[in-house]
Amino acid sequence: MKSSFCLCDVSAVFGSFSLGPINLRIDTGDYLVILGPTGCGKTSLLRCIAGTACQSGGSIKLDECNLSPLPPYKRRIGLVTQMGDLFPHMTVRENVEFGLSYIHGSRKEKMKKTDRYLDLFSLTHLARRKAGTVSGGEGRRVALARCLITEPSVLLLDEPLGMLDHNGRQSMMSTLNMIHKGLNIMTIHVTHNRHEAWHLGGRCAVMNKGRIVQEGSASDLFRAPKSKFVAEFLGGENIFSAVFSNDTAYVSWGELPLTSMPVFEKGYVVIRPERIRVSQVKNKSNFKGVVESIQDCGAFMECRVRVNGSICLVAHTGIDSSDEFRIGTAVYIDWTDNALHCIAE
Amino acid sequence: MSRWLDIIENFLASLFSNIKLVEKGLLGLEGSYVELLTILALGLLAVIPVMVPESNRQRWRHVNQIFGIAIFIFVVFTCLGVFGMIRNFYRGLHEIGRENIIALYYCSVPVTILVTSLLFGPAFCGWICPTGALQEFSGFITRKWTVPWKKAGYPFSWVVLTMALFAAAVFLLWMYRLSMTRLFFIEDSSIYWSEVLIILLFILVFRMKQWDARLRRLRYLSFLIIVFGAIMSLRITSPVHFGFAKVYDPASFLSTVMVVLAAFTIPMVWCRYLCPWRCVIAWAAKHSVRSIHFDSSKCITCGKCGEVCDLDAVKNGIIDTNECHMCYKCVDTCPAKCFSIKDNWKK
Amino acid sequence: MILPTIWARGMKNNASSPFRFFPFLIVFLHLVLLVVSSKRGWMPPFEFFSILLFVSNCVCAVITINRKVNVTMLSAIMLIIAGHAVIGHRIAPDSLTSGAILMVNILIVYVGFNIYTFLSGAHFAVFAASYLVLFYIFIIQMENAEALFILSLMGLAATARKFSLISYFWALVASFTVFQPYPWQSLAILFLIITVILSVPEEDRSPVFFIFLVCGLALLFFVLFPVFVLVFNEDVRSLINVLKVHDVKMALMRTMVTATLSTIILGVFGIPFSYVLSRVKFKGKTLIMSLMDIPIIIPQSAAGIALLRVFGHNQVVGEFFLRVFGIQFDATMLGILLAQVFVAMPFMIKSAYTAFCGVPPDLERCACTLGATRLSAFRRIALPIAARGICIGAVLAWARAAGEFGAVLFIAPYPQTAPVVVYNRFLSLGIVQTAPLVAALIIFSASLFFLLQISARLLPDIHSREDKA
Ligand code: SF4
Ligand code: SF4
Numbered sequence A: 001m002k003s004s005f006c007l008c009d010v011s012a013v014f015g016s017f018s019l020g021p022i023n024l025r026i027d028t029g030d031y032l033v034i035l036g037p038t039g040c041g042k043t044s045l046l047r048c049i050a051g052t053a054c055q056s057g058g059s060i061k062l063d064e065c066n067l068s069p070l071p072p073y074k075r076r077i078g079l080v081t082q083m084g085d086l087f088p089h090m091t092v093r094e095n096v097e098f099g100l101s102y103i104h105g106s107r108k109e110k111m112k113k114t115d116r117y118l119d120l121f122s123l124t125h126l127a128r129r130k131a132g133t134v135s136g137g138e139g140r141r142v143a144l145a146r147c148l149i150t151e152p153s154v155l156l157l158d159e160p161l162g163m164l165d166h167n168g169r170q171s172m173m174s175t176l177n178m179i180h181k182g183l184n185i186m187t188i189h190v191t192h193n194r195h196e197a198w199h200l201g202g203r204c205a206v207m208n209k210g211r212i213v214q215e216g217s218a219s220d221l222f223r224a225p226k227s228k229f230v231a232e233f234l235g236g237e238n239i240f241s242a243v244f245s246n247d248t249a250y251v252s253w254g255e256l257p258l259t260s261m262p263v264f265e266k267g268y269v270v271i272r273p274e275r276i277r278v279s280q281v282k283n284k285s286n287f288k289g290v291v292e293s294i295q296d297c298g299a300f301m302e303c304r305v306r307v308n309g310s311i312c313l314v315a316h317t318g319i320d321s322s323d324e325f326r327i328g329t330a331v332y333i334d335w336t337d338n339a340l341h342c343i344a345e
Numbered sequence B: 001m002s003r004w005l006d007i008i009e010n011f012l013a014s015l016f017s018n019i020k021l022v023e024k025g026l027l028g029l030e031g032s033y034v035e036l037l038t039i040l041a042l043g044l045l046a047v048i049p050v051m052v053p054e055s056n057r058q059r060w061r062h063v064n065q066i067f068g069i070a071i072f073i074f075v076v077f078t079c080l081g082v083f084g085m086i087r088n089f090y091r092g093l094h095e096i097g098r099e100n101i102i103a104l105y106y107c108s109v110p111v112t113i114l115v116t117s118l119l120f121g122p123a124f125c126g127w128i129c130p131t132g133a134l135q136e137f138s139g140f141i142t143r144k145w146t147v148p149w150k151k152a153g154y155p156f157s158w159v160v161l162t163m164a165l166f167a168a169a170v171f172l173l174w175m176y177r178l179s180m181t182r183l184f185f186i187e188d189s190s191i192y193w194s195e196v197l198i199i200l201l202f203i204l205v206f207r208m209k210q211w212d213a214r215l216r217r218l219r220y221l222s223f224l225i226i227v228f229g230a231i232m233s234l235r236i237t238s239p240v241h242f243g244f245a246k247v248y249d250p251a252s253f254l255s256t257v258m259v260v261l262a263a264f265t266i267p268m269v270w271c272r273y274l275c276p277w278r279c280v281i282a283w284a285a286k287h288s289v290r291s292i293h294f295d296s297s298k299c300i301t302c303g304k305c306g307e308v309c310d311l312d313a314v315k316n317g318i319i320d321t322n323e324c325h326m327c328y329k330c331v332d333t334c335p336a337k338c339f340s341i342k343d344n345w346k347k
Numbered sequence C: 001m002i003l004p005t006i007w008a009r010g011m012k013n014n015a016s017s018p019f020r021f022f023p024f025l026i027v028f029l030h031l032v033l034l035v036v037s038s039k040r041g042w043m044p045p046f047e048f049f050s051i052l053l054f055v056s057n058c059v060c061a062v063i064t065i066n067r068k069v070n071v072t073m074l075s076a077i078m079l080i081i082a083g084h085a086v087i088g089h090r091i092a093p094d095s096l097t098s099g100a101i102l103m104v105n106i107l108i109v110y111v112g113f114n115i116y117t118f119l120s121g122a123h124f125a126v127f128a129a130s131y132l133v134l135f136y137i138f139i140i141q142m143e144n145a146e147a148l149f150i151l152s153l154m155g156l157a158a159t160a161r162k163f164s165l166i167s168y169f170w171a172l173v174a175s176f177t178v179f180q181p182y183p184w185q186s187l188a189i190l191f192l193i194i195t196v197i198l199s200v201p202e203e204d205r206s207p208v209f210f211i212f213l214v215c216g217l218a219l220l221f222f223v224l225f226p227v228f229v230l231v232f233n234e235d236v237r238s239l240i241n242v243l244k245v246h247d248v249k250m251a252l253m254r255t256m257v258t259a260t261l262s263t264i265i266l267g268v269f270g271i272p273f274s275y276v277l278s279r280v281k282f283k284g285k286t287l288i289m290s291l292m293d294i295p296i297i298i299p300q301s302a303a304g305i306a307l308l309r310v311f312g313h314n315q316v317v318g319e320f321f322l323r324v325f326g327i328q329f330d331a332t333m334l335g336i337l338l339a340q341v342f343v344a345m346p347f348m349i350k351s352a353y354t355a356f357c358g359v360p361p362d363l364e365r366c367a368c369t370l371g372a373t374r375l376s377a378f379r380r381i382a383l384p385i386a387a388r389g390i391c392i393g394a395v396l397a398w399a400r401a402a403g404e405f406g407a408v409l410f411i412a413p414y415p416q417t418a419p420v421v422v423y424n425r426f427l428s429l430g431i432v433q434t435a436p437l438v439a440a441l442i443i444f445s446a447s448l449f450f451l452l453q454i455s456a457r458l459l460p461d462i463h464s465r466e467d468k469a
């Protein structure tokens, strides 16, 4: 059965901070990642949807049914908060069982269901432990199990990968994938970490100051940010203000030829660091610079090159480039054609 | 039947009613009734473990124990019972500033034991204590059964159950006998301890392994009761106490018999689970200068040390000072010579 | 013949030691002294005890030479033995006493030598100073205290090597000599203080903390001392006797029942209220919170009179109750309840409030999204987590209610509660007759209080674990 979940002009006010109006739509099987810096209202939005915070306008619709006037316990929306919010006085098993006690059904069935979910989230060995004693990653899994056992129609995840160590992230990530693929539940995942968006997201939305500023697939957002904020937030470096004319972007330190002319005249130009080539040989390039710092980032080297004495360009180069040049080496810079992206003011 | 019991009891009463070799405690300090001999004897007995040659140490130890029993039952008047020492200590402290000599009289035994335990380890338990010695000697008789039982990890065993039943039967019969002629008072409270002992026996026979460690905490309860009794100025007599009094005390006598019988079944059962004085000694042992040092690099984990230890205080060389009696049995048995006796003044 | 051979063999083992002739010399000296003094008639010739000591000296010499033990130490011990053999009976009344003193002296020498060799100079200084002070106290200051001197020397020997042990030892000695009329009281307090100070971890041992701690402990001492004096000075029998008096027994029962009832009342009304206070923001909350403190700030007698002014049987409200429901407040159990609820209210509400504040509201929100209504979130989440704090608050409230005197005295001087009984007894019988009752009351309520406290603390401490996670 196909169903859809819509937010229409949802807005809310929390003291001096106002949220929205926000419009969003997800369908069965969608996994939406909402990205945004800390304090942009992501958590508040989730709380509005879940009903634990009041909205001041708009409506939340599940198919044709308006959820806005309903109290949280009738909405059938699952919320997994950042810290998991386990009930510390109960065991893991009791935690998972909690939601079932508000649903009709025989004891036996409920037991069975709990066992199944404990197994699904590989929590069986923890079942008798007090919830306060499990580790961060386990805690999140418990919270997920506890939430999903009530079979909510929409699952809201608030930073489910935040403050986890590497192993925890990996196992949580695979759990989330499993939920998404296996249970096929509509999910809204809120985070400030763009890597999560790449790993998980079909769809992405970027939020800023209580509003959604751009929506689209993760790669779209990354390649073609619509505003400077999005570009910066998604880890863009090398953002320069520019004036566009004659297929050229004029920036303070030079002229950059463009393959396609944007429709606006003033704005920003972004140069993707991974598309920049740094070499000691001059081929068609027309920029010269001096390596200022070079740092090992594991999969690549982050190389900062000072161009024209004033501007620093960041380039991602191959891992063995540190053999090739050191700090102070004079280098030439050029980039592939699609390295440039223009943003309106 | 009843006539026979009468005869036995009268015999016992006559045996123990005039047990002392001397009329009063040996005198000292201006002819008062202070028993300085206790200090002397205890001091001597406490340093003997250092003096004796290592090759024959266990034999010397048994001689020392026999000497301990003899001297304290037949000569000394101060109580060396495990309850009496706590009570007397309290009473002695109370007398300080009023009757100093009486204070010394009451305090001498416990203070000497504590002091020697703080310096030379809890050797009192392993080398001197009459209660401990009685149990150890009675344990010899049943070693044949208890050692394999222990080796097998204390499973249920018919032999041991029979012994426990026997102890219980003797206790019940004797109690029945006593209850005809006597009302029980607080003074006779050692029979309550014997009762607990009998119950313990059965618990232990069936669930020895699981409950051993937990039941050892009973000692603290026992200690608290005795301290409370001392504060309430109740006179509570302990097993072997009858040996220190000039009159025949049937309750104390019975509980002594019970301790001995129970130790047939489970070696050193009183020391393990009920002895209140052990709490004090264990404290002293924790701070004592002398301790048994274990060199784990030499250990071949043969488990022999655990086998010989009646207290189950040592396992593959790791000694639990809370339980250890400093009998040096493990030191003498270890084939790899892992143990050495160390004086550590810096501790 | 045998002895010299053993020695000769031992000498070879020990050839390097410059003191190897000492034991030999001392035995010789001992023998000469014995012969000389018996010639002069200072002691009966061949006195049993002296011969025993001579033999033991020989044994010591053999041990010293044959095993590589500390020669100097054993020589010193041998000297002491020799000295006792010769003049012991002149300083002690009989040979047994001399023997005991000898044993204690040997112990002291043994310990002293070991402290000197193995431990710091400070330890030895403490040891020596302690010896001198003990000598001063028991031999010079007090009369007939030689026996105590022997005892205390043994204690010193056992404890001198550790600062912690010796401080306990001195606490013991001081409380039984300096603080003589109140030995047990001061012993308890001193032990408490020493334990506190010694258990401060190494890294926190700065003089500032020490001084601050001592300030606090001085205050505590001031509080504890009178209480301990009252409690320890009564002997147990009189305490039990006073508890058997009918009036007292009834009053105790009544106090317990009313205090429990008022705690229940407070719980029923106070817990939901404090939950709301902790969860909901509204105007005047601060005002309400500070109004809560009224029962603490006004004098108890004033509280009693205020209650009487309202609920007394000839006042408006009191008369209304009397006429309509037939309930009278003054001089009834209800009056007691009223007063107790009045004074204990802040304790209950404050601690329940703090306990609820410690429960993150997110937990309840979470429960709501899982299908719980607000009420059931309160019941299943907030209440169990706050239970510990609430229980501790309830225990405090209970104690406050049970101990209430002023307010109860005015509104319900009869039937008597325990504090009122104490007061009446003091008025009619005087302080000496009241002391056992008061001691019994203190012990009774203190033990009950601690029991309740402990059982409240046995509830799982969820909060701290939450903090760690
Ligand atoms: S534990 Fe008690 S009874 Fe056993 S030897 Fe030690 S002091 Fe004696
Ligand atoms: S007897 Fe010696 S070698 Fe064997 S286990 Fe014990 S300590 Fe180790």
Ligand code: SF4
Pocket (backbone or CB within 6 Å): B126, B292, B308, B309, B310, B311, B312, B313, B314, B319, B320, B323, B324, B325, B326, B327, B328, B329, B330, B331
């Ligand atoms: S551990 Fe060794 S010294 Fe201690 S009681 Fe057992 S056998 Fe004896």
